[in-house]
Amino acid sequence: MARIAILGAGLGGTILAYELKDKLGKNDTMTVINKGSIYSFVPSNPWVAVGWRERKDITVDLKPVMAKRGIVLKDQGAKRVHPDKNQVELNDGSTVDYDYLVIATGPDLAFDEIPGLGPHGNTDSVCEVDHALSSKVNFDRLVAKPGPVVVGAAQGASCFGPAYEYVLTLDTALRRAKVRDQVPMTFITPEPYVGHLGLDGVGDTKGMVESVLRDHHIKWITNARITKVEPGKMFAEEVNDDGTVKMAHELPFAMSMILPPFRGVPAVFGLEGLTNPRGFIIVDKHQRNPKYPNVFALGVCVAIPPMGKTPVPVGVPKTGFMIESMSTAITANIDALLKGREANAVATWNAICLADFGDSGLAFIAQPQIPPRNVNWSSEGKWVHLAKIGFEKYFLHKIRRGHAETFYENLSLKMLGIAKLKQTSIQP
Numbered sequence: 008m009a010r011i012a013i014l015g016a017g018l019g020g021t022i023l024a025y026e027l028k029d030k031l032g033k034n035d036t037m038t039v040i041n042k043g044s045i046y047s048f049v050p051s052n053p054w055v056a057v058g059w060r061e062r063k064d065i066t067v068d069l070k071p072v073m074a075k076r077g078i079v080l081k082d083q084g085a086k087r088v089h090p091d092k093n094q095v096e097l098n099d100g101s102t103v104d105y106d107y108l109v110i111a112t113g114p115d116l117a118f119d120e121i122p123g124l125g126p127h128g129n130t131d132s133v134c135e136v137d138h139a140l141s142s143k144v145n146f147d148r149l150v151a152k153p154g155p156v157v158v159g160a161a162q163g164a165s166c167f168g169p170a171y172e173y174v175l176t177l178d179t180a181l182r183r184a185k186v187r188d189q190v191p192m193t194f195i196t197p198e199p200y201v202g203h204l205g206l207d208g209v210g211d212t213k214g215m216v217e218s219v220l221r222d223h224h225i226k227w228i229t230n231a232r233i234t235k236v237e238p239g240k241m242f243a244e245e246v247n248d249d250g251t252v253k254m255a256h257e258l259p260f261a262m263s264m265i266l267p268p269f270r271g272v273p274a275v276f277g278l279e280g281l282t283n284p285r286g287f288i289i290v291d292k293h294q295r296n297p298k299y300p301n302v303f304a305l306g307v308c309v310a311i312p313p314m315g316k317t318p319v320p321v322g323v324p325k326t327g328f329m330i331e332s333m334s335t336a337i338t339a340n341i342d343a344l345l346k347g348r349e350a351n352a353v354a355t356w357n358a359i360c361l362a363d364f365g366d367s368g369l370a371f372i373a374q375p376q377i378p379p380r381n382v383n384w385s386s387e388g389k390w391v392h393l394a395k396i397g398f399e400k401y402f403l404h405k406i407r408r409g410h411a412e413t414f415y416e417n418l419s420l421k422m423l424g425i426a427k428l429k430q431t432s433i434q435p
């Protein structure tokens with residue numbers, strides 16, 4: 008009999024729970040620990056922020072689904088992981104003992120690292136559905152009283168696609184409200200060039216993103232470090248390649264949405280050997296922590312070194328397809344260990360991304376995510392917007408059903424099929 012604990016029931020933790028449950032014996036137990044029992048489809052948050060989705064459209068109560076699958080869901084949240092004791096301490100003082108622990112907590116959003124940043128300060132966020140809902144209130148105010156907008160990501164963010172998605176979705180929503188002509192827009196990012204995405208670009212994302220932003224009258228500032236945000240004004244430094252300040256910017260805004268720096272969550276932060284200095288979980292190629300080999304990790308909480316040196320820190324994104332491949336590898340590895348075999352499965356870490364622009368979009372496939380790649384393909388068009396709507400519906404359907412097996416793998420194959428139909432080239 009083995010006791011499996013999964014910490015976090017977001018995208019990674021939920022698909023892992025469904026996938027791994029299928030492999031467990033009837034005497035093995037699975038406990039999922041989450042903050043609350045509601046699964047929220049994070050990729051739809053930019054739509055929530057402009058009123059195209061409501062909370063109920065993108066959330067699923069996991070309690071009945073997991074109960075049906077024989078998974079215990081503890082919704083108190085974890086206070087601290089104690090890997091030396093093979094135990095997780097929960098926020099209500101109770102504990103969960105485990106033989107194997109999988110950490111899937113996503114990021115801690117480090118708004119406090121930049122004075123005035125975040126929903127409790129002077130900027131909006133789309134990282135959580137609650138943030139997106141409060142941003143919608145500011146969107147309505149903007150439509151009623153238009154003014155300049157500043158959108159982007161802070162230094163240390165490891166997710167850039169959603170910032171591009173949001174700025175272009177906002178552009179579409181403001182055009183529909185017939186006030187876009189009164190809203191000057193600036194995109195600000197630590198990336199060395201727009202379309203870098205923390206991946207040093209994929210296919211021609213540099214050229215495509217530049218052209219899309221130009222087409223939509225959105226100015227941009229790259230190599231940027233935000234120093235502070237006051238009500239209605241952002242202060243930022245644009246730096247040279249050697250890190251010296253090239254230009255200081257003061258950007259007035261009527262509304263601003265900035266993705267914050269990411270770090271590991273407090274429940275694991277500072278655990279020697281388990282986490283790196285930013286609190287991300289250290290794993291080997293089998294998604295396994297070297298110091299605590301019964302602890303695995305997947306998703307945004309995993310430590311991945313940046314893709315080369317950049318003047319301002321730019322983190323590597325962990326997107327759905329990559330997270331699914333981590334889930335598949337962890338499932339195979341825990342299954343092997345339970346059967347007395349070696350844990351030798353390796354995640355592919357492929358990336359597939361559909362970045363919606365409100366009425367069009369940009370898609371890319373990076374196999375593997377870290378260059379040099381076997382597939383390095385990007386494409387743009389209305390079909391991406393439609394594909395993203397289909398993707399949202401299909402994924403939420405799987406979460407409600409309690410099965411999410413190789414979802415992204417199937418989507419990737421379909422996208423490669425679309426690419427062939429469109430006769431776009433896929434470089435070997």
Ligand SMILES: Cc1cc2nc3c(=O)[nH]c(=O)nc-3n(C[C@H](O)[C@H](O)[C@H](O)COP(=O)(O)OP(=O)(O)OC[C@H]3O[C@@H](n4cnc5c(N)ncnc54)[C@H](O)[C@@H]3O)c2cc1C
Nearest residue numbers: 015017018019041042050084085112113169306307326327
């Ligand atoms: C706005 C946005 C849009 C995105 N769009 C896309 C996209 O279109 N395509 C794509 O591939 N990727 C996208 N991503 C990237 C990525 O796929 C998502 O961030 C994804 O949700 C990450 O999954 P995760 O499981 O690592 O973390 P999350 O989904 O954030 O889940 C973490 C879970 O852990 C829980 N947790 C945290 N701390 C504790 C604790 N102490 N105790 C218990 N539970 C805890 C949280 O409550 C949460 O339920 C997007 C990211 C953002 C922010």
